[in-house]
Amino acid sequence: MNDLKFTTAGDYMRGNQTFLTSDTHYCHENILKFTDSNGDRIRGDRFSKISEMNEAMFDGWSETIRENDTVYHLGDVAFGKTYYDDLNFIDTFRSLPGKKILIAGNHDDISWISKERLFDEIHVCKELREQNFLLTHIPIHPSSLRMNKNGEKKTNVHGHIHQAKSPTKSHRNVSVEWTNYKPIHVDEVMDLNNYITYKQ
Numbered sequence: 001m002n003d004l005k006f007t008t009a010g011d012y013m014r015g016n017q018t019f020l021t022s023d024t025h026y027c028h029e030n031i032l033k034f035t036d037s038n039g040d041r042i043r044g045d046r047f048s049k050i051s052e053m054n055e056a057m058f059d060g061w062s063e064t065i066r067e068n069d070t071v072y073h074l075g076d077v078a079f080g081k082t083y084y085d086d087l088n089f090i091d092t093f094r095s096l097p098g099k100k101i102l103i104a105g106n107h108d109d110i111s112w113i114s115k116e117r118l119f120d121e122i123h124v125c126k127e128l129r130e131q132n133f134l135l136t137h138i139p140i141h142p143s144s145l146r147m148n149k150n151g152e153k154k155t156n157v158h159g160h161i162h163q164a165k166s167p168t169k170s171h172r173n174v175s176v177e178w179t180n181y182k183p184i185h186v187d188e189v190m191d192l193n194n195y196i197t198y199k200q
Contacts, residue, residue, distance in 0.1 A: 018128070019065060019098070019183035022074035022137070022159025023105070023175040026054050026093070027083035034162075042163050042177060053181075058092055060182025065098040071183050072126065074159040074174060075105020075137030077113065084112065093118055101126070105137040105160065131186055133157045139171050157189055166195035 025031050032044040032053070047053040065071055083089050094117065102119040103126055104110055110122060126135040132154050134145065139158040147153055156171045163177040172189050176182070184192075 015068075017066070017069045018072070018186040019069060020072045020074060020135070020157060020174045020186060020189060021061075021176060021179065021183040022173075023076045023162055023177075024057055024073070024078070025076055025107075026057065026078040027086060027089055028079035029082070031079070036163055054089065054092075057176065057181050058096065060180070061096050061098075064182050065096070067097045069098040070101060071098045072101050072103060072135055073119070074103045074135055074157070076107045076159065077102065077105070077118070079107050090116055090118070103135050103137055127154075128157075128186070131155075131189075133186075133189070139167055139173070142168050142170055145170050155190070169195050169197075171195055 027050060029050050032041070032047060032050065034042050034044070036042055043053060047056065061071075077093075078089065100119045101121045101123065102108065102113065103123055113119060114122065124136075127133070128135065129148075132148050132152055134140070134154045134156050136156060136158050138160045140156050145154045145156055153170055156166075157174055158166070158171060159173065159175045161173060162175045164173070166173045172192050173194050174184055174189060174192070178192055178194050
């Protein structure tokens with residue numbers, strides 16, 4: 001597959017944008033069998049086979065992201081034994097637009113991901129100071145969320161827990177189950193409101 005990418009005049013007029021996604025689990029056959037606490041299939045009610053899920057997420061990325069955008073993937077890119085030799089997955093992921101930055105997840109094979117040049121950068125965590133976000137794969141304990149210089153507590157943007165709600169209002173879960181299986185704009189993250197609320 002041709003790895004050449006082109007930036008259009010429309011891309012420049014739109015400006016650089018930042019997006020986030022997490023827990024795509026490309027090529028993970030068994031994820032279509034996973035169920036929630038009610039016994040309902042989480043992805044299996046939407047996708048009948050893994051190729052359909054992969055294609056939907058590739059399409060969602062391509063329709064959302066321009067070449068000069070930045071996408072932070074908060075971990076668990078792919079899963080299982082098949083993706084290591086799946087040239088269609090490897091070539092298609094490489095060709096997706098945007099600068100790709102990985103926040104490593106617990107299922108990510110970093111040595112293989114680096115060898116295959118799937119991402120431009122790889123980090124354990126990353127701070128987005130303008131938004132006061134701390135990006136991680138696994139949600140961190142609220143006591144670890146420090147205040148910024150204005151006395152505002154950071155928001156931990158994470159994945160890992162898929163369809164489950166974030167533990168506190170200082171967290172936001174950008175797993176694809178919450179974002180219609182495509183990257184979400186950084187300015188829309190706080191609108192998710194997908195955290196547990198406790199009755200007083």
